[in-house]
Amino acid sequence: SQQGEEDPQALSIQEGENATMNCSYKTSINNLQWYRQNSGRGLVHLILIRSNEREKHSGRLRVTLDTSKKSSSLLITASRAADTASYFCATAIDRGSTLGRLYFGRGTQLTVWP
């Protein structure tokens, strides 16, 4: 299965601390994306990193990608209580009929305490 796996499954931190989540996958990818989901809601796209990129920043988010290790990390700096949510990585494989399909990991539940 191409499905990604996030680590840890749950993370609990205090406001102001940094939160790091990791994602591993199994096959070659075109890009890897991180999404956020608040409880019972849809997903919000956070950031996309292509297979030829190693690091990307967006505000307080920093994503790295190591294609040799088939892994990615999402760092949220100076976390806030409002960052509490589930975070998913999703891999995209652009090969023929699989174009555009995303394969999601099980997610990391992040809780940020005030």
Add this chain to the structure above:
Amino acid sequence: GAVVSQHPSRVICKSGTSVKIECRSLDFQATTMFWYRQFPKKSLMLMATSNEGSKATYEQGVEKDKFLINHASLTLSTLTVTSAHPEDSSFYICSARSSLSEETQYFGPGTRLLVL
């Protein structure tokens, strides 16, 4: 930003009935829409890929006669759960991919289905 809506947001039905869920891209044309299913505290499982004007492509293990998908226009895809059973209870989420930005999918808010 791109907005995708789903209707209804929540539905409760009796076992044996059919339920239709709509997914609309509100401010862009979506050549491709995707349907996912999510169990509590679990990952999203891709059910099918829906292309406007053609038959949907179902993932392995997903019954196409059970989950009917229609993508009649560039802004609307529907998922019909036929003869629903309690095990079909789940959170169904659609996403849409714009023809202008094929790498990014925009997700709807989801539909909570409860089959009694």
